[in-house]
Amino acid sequence: MSTAVLEVSELTVRFPVGAARLPVVDGVALRLERGKTLALVGESGCGKSMTALALMRLVPKPGRIEAGSIQLEGEEIRELPVAAMRKIRGGRIAMIFQEPMTSLNPVRRVGVQVVEAIRLHEKISRPDARRRAIELFERVGIADAPTRFETYPHQLSGGLRQRVMIAMAIATHPAVLLADEPTTALDVTIQAQILELLRELQRSEGTAILLITHDLGVVAESADRVAVMYAGRVVEEASCRELLRAPRHPYSRALLAAMPAAARPGARLAEIPGTVPPPAQWEQGCRFAPRCEFAVENCRQTVPPLLAFGAGRGVACPIVAAGPCP
Amino acid sequence: MSTASPLAANERLLRVRGLKTWFPLRQGLLQRARTWVRAVDGVDLELDAGTTLALVGESGCGKTTVGRTLLGLERAQAGSISFGGRELVGLPEQEFRPLRRRIQLIFQDPGAALDPRMRIGDAIAEGPRSFGATRHEQLTRTLELLERVGLDASMTERWPHQLSGGQRQRVCIARALALEPEVLVCDEATSALDVSVQAQILNLLADLQRERGLAYLFITHDLALVRHFADRVAVMYLGRIVEQGPVARVFERPAHPYTRALLAAAPTLDPDRRGRVRPLSGDLPSVLSPPSGCPFHPRCPEVLTDRCNREIPADVAVPGGGTARCLLDPARA
Numbered sequence: 001m002s003t004a005v006l007e008v009s010e011l012t013v014r015f016p017v018g019a020a021r022l023p024v025v026d027g028v029a030l031r032l033e034r035g036k037t038l039a040l041v042g043e044s045g046c047g048k049s050m051t052a053l054a055l056m057r058l059v060p061k062p063g064r065i066e067a068g069s070i071q072l073e074g075e076e077i078r079e080l081p082v083a084a085m086r087k088i089r090g091g092r093i094a095m096i097f098q099e100p101m102t103s104l105n106p107v108r109r110v111g112v113q114v115v116e117a118i119r120l121h122e123k124i125s126r127p128d129a130r131r132r133a134i135e136l137f138e139r140v141g142i143a144d145a146p147t148r149f150e151t152y153p154h155q156l157s158g159g160l161r162q163r164v165m166i167a168m169a170i171a172t173h174p175a176v177l178l179a180d181e182p183t184t185a186l187d188v189t190i191q192a193q194i195l196e197l198l199r200e201l202q203r204s205e206g207t208a209i210l211l212i213t214h215d216l217g218v219v220a221e222s223a224d225r226v227a228v229m230y231a232g233r234v235v236e237e238a239s240c241r242e243l244l245r246a247p248r249h250p251y252s253r254a255l256l257a258a259m260p261a262a263a264r265p266g267a268r269l270a271e272i273p274g275t276v277p278p279p280a281q282w283e284q285g286c287r288f289a290p291r292c293e294f295a296v297e298n299c300r301q302t303v304p305p306l307l308a309f310g311a312g313r314g315v316a317c318p319i320v321a322a323g324p325c326p
Numbered sequence: 327m328s329t330a331s332p333l334a335a336n337e338r339l340l341r342v343r344g345l346k347t348w349f350p351l352r353q354g355l356l357q358r359a360r361t362w363v364r365a366v367d368g369v370d371l372e373l374d375a376g377t378t379l380a381l382v383g384e385s386g387c388g389k390t391t392v393g394r395t396l397l398g399l400e401r402a403q404a405g406s407i408s409f410g411g412r413e414l415v416g417l418p419e420q421e422f423r424p425l426r427r428r429i430q431l432i433f434q435d436p437g438a439a440l441d442p443r444m445r446i447g448d449a450i451a452e453g454p455r456s457f458g459a460t461r462h463e464q465l466t467r468t469l470e471l472l473e474r475v476g477l478d479a480s481m482t483e484r485w486p487h488q489l490s491g492g493q494r495q496r497v498c499i500a501r502a503l504a505l506e507p508e509v510l511v512c513d514e515a516t517s518a519l520d521v522s523v524q525a526q527i528l529n530l531l532a533d534l535q536r537e538r539g540l541a542y543l544f545i546t547h548d549l550a551l552v553r554h555f556a557d558r559v560a561v562m563y564l565g566r567i568v569e570q571g572p573v574a575r576v577f578e579r580p581a582h583p584y585t586r587a588l589l590a591a592a593p594t595l596d597p598d599r600r601g602r603v604r605p606l607s608g609d610l611p612s613v614l615s616p617p618s619g620c621p622f623h624p625r626c627p628e629v630l631t632d633r634c635n636r637e638i639p640a641d642v643a644v645p646g647g648g649t650a651r652c653l654l655d656p657a658r659a
Binding site for chain 1 (some may be wrong): 492524526529546549573574590591593598606609
């Protein structure tokens with residue numbers, strides 16, 4: 001197995017609610033390898049975006065990382081001083097978001113913003129940085145780069161704005177790219193372009209990508225491995241093909257079965273009864289147990305750990321792991 | 327509350343012909359309309375009772391404007407909307423009002439659709455009340471509807487912010503059904519919902535259609551959803567329908583290059599398909615300056631004839647059902 005670029009274990013983020021401190025990210029372990037994409041999948045409120053923010057050490061107050069380890073290329077960064085962390089953000093770890101409009105300054109030209117991002121991490125003259133930035137614009141497929149360089153964010157389409165964000169993100173040759181729903185706001189033909197661009201950049205730069213998404217179609221298009229999150233925990237981790245072909249955890253199975261793409265046209269969709277519980281209502285045992293058709297009494301008592309299930313696969317369900325699957 | 331005129335056996339519930347909805351761009355001192363945004367530019371559609379027509383396309387293609395025009399929320403510039411045998415275009419407001427009840431809308435953000443200061447019970451009863459239902463009728467109807475959409479009777483006392491996204495969409499469905507419509511326009515009605523909740527809402531809509539013979543106009547960008555849910559599909563590009571037909575035919579043998587590109591770009595659950603498809607290049611052109619000739623020709627990945635940038639293609643029948651607007655022979659695919 002190749003070495004991990006980013007290795008996360010037992011990551012726990014808690015938010016105070018009344019007297020309690022609720023673990024919205026609860027003992028998450030992830031492993032990113034060079035040149036590979038790990039998809040972190042789940043429905044709203046499962047903790048996937050909070051996990052990404054925690055990796056950047058950007059958990060909003062009053063939340064706090066309370067436990068765990070985050071190792072970037074062998075270096076522990078969980079307790080790193082703020083100044084050192086600031087160097088890492090946008091340097092060795094870069095991030096792109098769903099709506100680039102909220103990450104770009106609306107009143108400044110996009111080119112200048114990229115130049116600044118470069119100069120923040122590198123001692124380089126303004127003209128040199130400008131040349132580099134234009135090269136980057138071309139690199140991410142922005143046609144007519146010198147002209148687009150002088151435009152304001154609102155003058156660009158959603159797809160072009162995301163390309164600008166990607167140009168900014170790859171400027172420092174980051175080892176890790178965190179991509180939080182990078183194509184969710186885009187049309188399908190533009191989404192296909194951006195996913196293709198990310199794949200191509202990954203091939204040439206060897207970037208490790210953590211792709212955060214709710215869309216299993218996007219996962220199928222771009223992930224090598226997948227971690228499925230539910231209510232703050234990773235419930236299944238597997239290769240992309242294994243997960244999509246034969247999901248094991250009852251939640252992963254239900255999630256895939258509920259997708260219109262998985263159903264016969266016109267047939268009833270498989271529903272997951274109930275809704276994702278908010279943190280205040282999480283059970284002490286398996287948090288999916290109240291909605292799970294296979295749950296037994298014990299499921300509600302003890303937290304199931306991620307159990308090995310075949311080679312390189314983990315399932316947080318003792319019933320499934322005990323085998324012949326129900 | 328039945329004011330529906332009986333339809334002749336061979337008549338469509340809804341028939342749209344040459345619909346144009348243009349928005350003026352006013353300029354200069356006198357605010358004269360110098361240019362027009364041709365959001366909907368000659369659309370033909372047909373919808374039968376008890377069936378679902380999906381209207382698909384990318385942002386800015388005009389699909390939402392088509393829905394809003396049907397509801398009387400935008401004024402049609404030209405064309406005809408025949409609903410239950412009556413012409414809606416050009417109808418004075420007083421005559422339109424009773425018909426409005428029969429076409430209802432649910433949309434993407436159920437949070438924005440509900441008045442935050444109105445209890446759920448009042449929100450559902452608002453429509454029937456405005457059409458003169460008594461308090462008793464309003465209450466029985468509300469309770470009936472809540473039960474039908476899978477919500478508890480105690481919901482009547484709750485406020486919108488106390489509900490989850492899925493529950494709010496159920497309330498919006500109940501609110502739309504309160505007026506016993508014949509057509510429900512669903513504009514990205516499940517796009518903001520999580521997959522597991524989306525499945526619940528789609529199943530509910532399918533059940534309601536079966537029970538009540540509702541016709542759905544499903545406006546969406548999600549092709550997997552269309553394939554699963556719709557009977558017919560119309561593909562829109564820059565204000566025009568470029569292809570329409572039965573869902574199975576359009577998905578299996580798409581006749582228009584844009585439909586083919588759209589289907590190819592849509593992610594599937596098959597990891598082995600990855601990277602096999604060349605994405606369509608370029609962005610959508612602006613509706614302000616649409617390309618000459620076929621609106622798709624600047625992005626068209628297929629063989630262009632020298633007519634593509636000059637002639638606007640007309641509808642050509644496609645074997646297996648439906649039509650396509652392409653100068654290449656749509657039957658060749």
